Amino acid sequence: MAIEDIHEFVTELEKKGELKRVKTEVDSNLEIAEILRREMYSNGPAVLFENVKNYDMPVLGNAFGSMKRLEIGLEMTDFTEIGQRIVDMTKMDMPSGFLNKIKKLPELSKMAESFPKLESSGPVTEITSNDASFDKLPILKSWPNDAGRFITLGLVATKHPETGVRNLGVYRMQIIDSTHAMMHWQKHKRGAQHGEISKERGEKISAAVIIGCEPATVFSSIAPVPEGLDKYLFAGITRKKGIKTVKCKTIDLEVPANAEIVLEGYVDPHDIRDEGPFGDHTGYYTPIEPYPTFTLTGIMRRKNPIYVTTVVGKPILEDAYIGKVIEQSFLPLIRMFHPEVVDFSMPASGWFQGFAIISIKKRYPGQAKKVMMGLWGMGQLALTKMFVVVDEDINVHDINDVIWAITTRADAARDTTIINNTPTDTLDPASPMVNLGSKLGIDATQKIREEGYQREIQQLVKVDNETKNLVDSKWSSYGL
Template sequence: PIIKSWPDDAERFITLGLVATKHPETGVRNLGVFRMQIIDKTHASMHWQKHKRGANHADISKDKGEKIPTAIIIGGEPATVFSSIAPVPEGLDKYLFAGITRKEGIKTVKCKTIDLEVPANAEIVLEGYVDPEDIRDEGPFGDHTGYYTPVEPYPTFTLTGIMRRKNPVYLTTVVGKPILEDAYIGKVIERSFLPLVQMFHPEVVDFSMPAAGWFQGFAVISIKKRYPGQAKKVMMGLWGMGQLSLTKMFVVVDEDINVHDMDDVIWAITTRSDAARDTIIINNTPTDTLDPASPLVNLGSKMGIDATQKTREEGYMREIQQQVKVDDKTKNLVDSKWSDYGL
């Protein structure tokens, strides 16, 4: 049932397989969603992006001259799927995180041909290994940025065994130009990890990664601003946090701005930021592998816009302008008259 999603995809792709590996030295288990291009009955390309833990595990195995045991989990309960795409802190076991999410441990079983555990309620499990030395061309593939990613070299997964339920259900997804079904998963992750962002940056009030920006492309953060330069401090901090390091553009606004209302955000940008003073550009930084605009794969630039109200210390030398608002007396008067108007 493996599908070819778009006309110019190179082949059929597994798009929602949970790729299970464990750190070759610490044994910490990881789950990640990486697309896999079918090569033949026993081989598939593994699209491990450089910044992801699966690729890190493979690099360590390569340094040891070893192949890395890998299981592809298809189907299962939502907590495990959520855990596989969640940007949890480095070193946290993804099965443990899934158990925390569902408030009950994940039951696992041993694979038959490799030394890995997989969820007992999985629909299908493909067992095998990835050989870091067996590199083959992968792509094109119509991805969630809305563009086809080009042909690039990636390591190869070799199948050694299959486990499945009696009548398994094949779980897959179709990604493309936003907004598609993956947008809803991304929004759940955004809301779930706001408390983690606030743990490291307590001034953060809210956080939004609009689906149209394919999540890694654009984010808006509102803060409770207390001192000059605080917006830039938050940007720099977020660019140093795990998967947020791949975000192309940050806009920081004051707490009175609704980060989920782009009209409100655009109003803040156009009335509270000056292009020369409040825009920062950082060159030669890590970017998402799938970014179609970066000059090089995995390397590009970032932009930050400080759309908070400015102080004199930040170079705003004019009188602070008063915002137009309805006064309470007028508001209460109008509210009291609605019944007189028959409304």
């Protein structure tokens, strides 16, 4: 059975020794964040703070901070399944004729099971209030020089103003007062695109901030899904079961029925204020920059909600593990467009957008550069600043193997590609301008004569099979 909400997830984590409860009083101002960082840096468990100073609501952190916890939450161990389901759906032929439709019913019913289902009510509608305020939520201040308290794991729901396709994105929100917060959606994000379209139409855009959802919906909100794919449908594809939704009370949006808290409101594109600084996942404070304002109009919540949060800073913290699931789950989609790709890795220390390694089955000259250019044209990968392409015999998840390939198969002048004036991640502290910088590509594949390699390819050092088999057969007798 799919996990339906955060409460079930907490129960499962506790059963498997992946959660600790803290009953000592803790402060949402800096203290909780420091505890969570220490636990993450030491590979500790998820933490449920049951006694938060000045609040009657428990705080859950580090809930997704290990591969084991994500396996529990998403109920799978092979995350490539997620992308493969999307690939299979795109290849599915719609049947014609009564007999063919009958034959296809099992496949079509599986697809239908992934669609969201609108309900009249749900746990999140137990308490509703138009007299809404941020003040009753234990929103954290994470770093000493942060501009204030920030919502860090709010799933921001918006709807494309023209197509109606729904999006979920995680954008940090700086609290200004009891009913206003800054919406830090960067230019390249889908929520910001929805906001820009609304601005062009002379409208404010409705937005709902969802705090505390079952793991598949949280993952879906962070995942860079293909353009036009409804995020609620993607959540259903991920968990093999459609999520239940309910209508908001003060705005025209649907939200997960099993959420803990929903903050309803709108983003005014003309109400621009300074946001930041904020200690971010690059390991640096992002500077003060202008962003639009979110105005709170209503709250829906459970009677006894859990406030779910995350802390970011210099890697490796909780977001790194979600990034590894994204990396694995989207490999089938990458292969759909680039069949030569064998494997793909975005090392956690590169904060997702900084660095990626791709292994390919090389068949022709220039193929590594072709793959780089193709991936830089794929959605959020357009923001990745450095690509290294290696041969299929290199393990992309072993940085030592990758460094060996770079130093033995790449020539600096021949195999380095630099492209200037390209889109960059807004948070990149190295870019000379915000949102604009350069790309670096390293072709660390073995070069062939068609690529100008004039030497004989040197033979790899490998053990012979006879010696390998001999040592294998006698290994236990060595006493090692």
